[in-house]
Amino acid sequence: MNRVIYASRGGNTEKLAGAIARGAGARAVPADQFQLSDTADILFVGASIYAGAIDGRLRDFLKDLQPSQVGSVAVFGTAAGPKSALPEIKSILEPKGIPVLEEAFQCRGSFLVANRGRPNDEDLKRAEAFARKLCGGQS
């Protein structure tokens, strides 16, 4: 089973999580609702960038995540600029032996007057296709 979790302060990454969930045939849930007993083949992790880093609660969640809970992690997210959460998430999970896929989905998210309307319909379509492809096109 594949699962989709995310942290989103303003709703942009939450929108993307909905599209990723459609592609993965899963439900999108906030990271703090993921239970210690939950497991996933692919865990899709949605993260935005705030002052150059991921949300602190998401970082705490990832620090608690155990290798026995996940096969691999796929990262998706939004930011005002080009920065992706992938390097930070890799730096937390890989030392614990949790594989993080190099293939990630990143798009611009609205911030103040920048990137109005993003993620837009096209972003959501691409996000859904990304998840479907990683899940083997079976969902």
Ligand SMILES: Cc1cc2nc3c(=O)[nH]c(=O)nc-3n(C[C@H](O)[C@H](O)[C@H](O)COP(=O)(O)O)c2cc1C
């Ligand atoms: C307090 C704050 C700090 C931010 N810092 C950055 C940043 O350092 N780099 C960046 O590219 N975007 C930055 N952004 C923009 C967010 O990453 C962007 O709006 C993202 O889509 C927010 O996702 P969310 O709506 O899921 O919270 C910042 C936004 C906020 C609110």
